[in-house]
Amino acid sequence: MKKPTRGRPSGTVIRMTPKRRHDQRTAPLIDRIYDPKLGRFEDDDDDDQVEGNFLLEPEEDAAPPDGDRPNAVTALVGAAFEAATTPELRRRLRHNQALCAIVHVPSTAWVMPVSLYFRSTFGERWLQQTRHGPTPGDRGFSTSSASVSLALSGGQSVVGIAADLDLLPRALIGAADTTVRLTHPNGTVLKTAIARFSKRTAPPLDDSIAADLDLTDLVAAFRPGAGPARIVQRLAAAAAALRVYADKRETTPCSS
Structure with a gap:
């Protein structure tokens, strides 16, 4: 008959023998300390002192998670669009009905x-009318104009996006309530885009x-992972490299 464990002094070491399985040898004795206040056994070593348990310090220059930042295209286009518009105009674009707008972009890449x-x-x-190719034929223009007219008269908003406004439907140009002109990003726009991308x-x-x-x-x-200074260096290097490439093309005679 086992002796009662009541009254054991706090911190008494009790030697326990794990159960023996029929296919294993007897496990070694394990020293454990019984804590009467907690009503349970506590391991002799604290978990925080176990070798290999440590916390990783956050990297000072660690890049933010992808989900927390816009991609490069969105950062650049968003910064350029906001620079070319007012909060009031953006509110109208978001809420007004039967609005006709034109967005004039710097190049077809936009x-x-x-x-x-x-x-x-x-x-x-x-309803979007995007144009980045050659001018369509008369039938294409008349069809596009008809769709623009029907959309506006039915209460739908229409926007035309092009680098060459001559490519937009005639009805859209005539009915435009506002024109947003995006320009090549200046220093302020680039600074905003870089800050949003790199956080x-x-x-x-x-x-x-x-x-x-x-x-x-x-x-x-x-x-990804590049800081603002590195992005600026790459921009300057790209501009220099493309200027050298353009100069070489101008000075190289065409082969007959």
């Missing part, structure tokens, strides 16, 4: 990114740093 940004920002209620404050940038860079050239300089 057409589809701006289209995606416009749809995600201002909703699916807009860090970007340094002031000269307006000329990306004057010759198209949207695709700008996006290529935005890399």
Whole structure:
């Protein structure tokens, strides 16, 4: 008959023998300490002192999770769009009905990114007319104009997005309530886009740093984990490399 354990002094070591399985040898004795206040056995070693248990210090320059930041295209297009509009105009684009708008973009490389940004920002209620190719024939223009007219008269909003406004339907140009003109990003726009992408404050940038860079050239300089200074260096390097490439093309005679 086992002796009662009541009255054992706190911290008494009780030697316990684990149960023996028929296919295993007897396990070694394990020292455990019974704590009467807790009413249970406590391991002799504290978990925090077990070798290999440690906390990782956060990296000072660790990149933020992808879900917490916009991608490079969204950061650039969003910053450029906000620089070209007022809060009041953006409110109208988000809520007004039967509104006709034109978005004039710097080059054809901006057409589809701006289209995606416009749809995600201002909703699916807009009928979009995007133009980034050669001018369609007369039938194409008349069909587009008819769809614009029917949409507006039915209460739907319409937006035309193009680098060349001559490519937009005639009815859209005539009915436009507002025109948003996006320009090549200047230093302020780039600073905003870099800060949003990297989640860090970007340094002031000269307006000329990306004057010759198209949207695709700008996006290529935005890399995950790169800080603002590194992105600016890549922008400057890209501008310099493309200028050298353009100069070589101008000075190289065409082969006959």
